Amino acid sequence: MELAIQTTDLSRSFGNAYAVKQVNLAVPRGTLYGFLGPNGAGKSTTIKMLTGLMAPTQGKISILGLDPKIPDQSLAIKRDIGVVPEDLALFDNLTAREYLTFIGRMHLMPKNTLDERIDQLVQLMDLSAEVSKLVIEYSHGMKKKLALAAAMLHNPKLLFLDEPFEGVDAVASRAIRKILVSYVERGGTVFVTSHVLEIVERLCSHVGMIVKGTLVEQTTLESLRQNSSLEQRFVDLAGSGAKQDRELGWLGEEEV
Numbered sequence: 001m002e003l004a005i006q007t008t009d010l011s012r013s014f015g016n017a018y019a020v021k022q023v024n025l026a027v028p029r030g031t032l033y034g035f036l037g038p039n040g041a042g043k044s045t046t047i048k049m050l051t052g053l054m055a056p057t058q059g060k061i062s063i064l065g066l067d068p069k070i071p072d073q074s075l076a077i078k079r080d081i082g083v084v085p086e087d088l089a090l091f092d093n094l095t096a097r098e099y100l101t102f103i104g105r106m107h108l109m110p111k112n113t114l115d116e117r118i119d120q121l122v123q124l125m126d127l128s129a130e131v132s133k134l135v136i137e138y139s140h141g142m143k144k145k146l147a148l149a150a151a152m153l154h155n156p157k158l159l160f161l162d163e164p165f166e167g168v169d170a171v172a173s174r175a176i177r178k179i180l181v182s183y184v185e186r187g188g189t190v191f192v193t194s195h196v197l198e199i200v201e202r203l204c205s206h207v208g209m210i211v212k213g214t215l216v217e218q219t220t221l222e223s224l225r226q227n228s229s230l231e232q233r234f235v236d237l238a239g240s241g242a243k244q245d246r247e248l249g250w251l252g253e254e255e256v
Helices: 043-050 071-080 096-106 111-124 140-152 170-185 197-203 221-225 230-238
Strands: 003-014 017-023 026-028 032-036 058-063 081-084 158-162 189-193 206-211 214-220
Touching (some): 032 043, 158 170, 197 230, 206 230, 214 221, 214 230
Parallel strands (some): 032 206, 158 189
Antiparallel strands (some): 206 214
């Protein structure tokens, strides 16, 4: 099995506290891999290390068979990945077309190819009518779609998506899901974090669950469903039964 992402004892500490501790990921090529965990579990920190935005404290990373610690290979990795971070960090004072043109030029794309792909992507993302508006005028959902268009513009082999469905309406969410499924069917790989378990269960073929910085589960959806639902398994691993069972007895009662 050829892996798009492989880590060995990947760790990141801040002082004496570990945000990620000895994580061993194995993400097969051509899959939609859902990386799940509660708030503060280490998902975004892991993505930052995998994409080169943060150096690990220890451990090894292989992306598309390449070592990001080797300068030439690190550059090759950056050419072959697309990233939608949780904090989108778009250029607010550019129009959407200007922003996508800037991204394409950073990847040294030929002008004709770039213009053609921009037209296709904005149409696919339903942004054609707003492509000349400044990014600052975009809603949160529109910014998510623009960020995804920028990540896919150079035809990467691997996409990292950190909470791509957060703050996105049902119509935009459906469009994004269709795009990702089509991308994987054509041989791409997607590593996605999301708190929307229903979407993950519908989309992904593989999942990993991280709790308090530790990878506690890594399996296929098919295997997981033989014994449990994704939601139940997530609650079992990441939830606290004692806290979940508590009720607010006063809520809804008439005040005396």
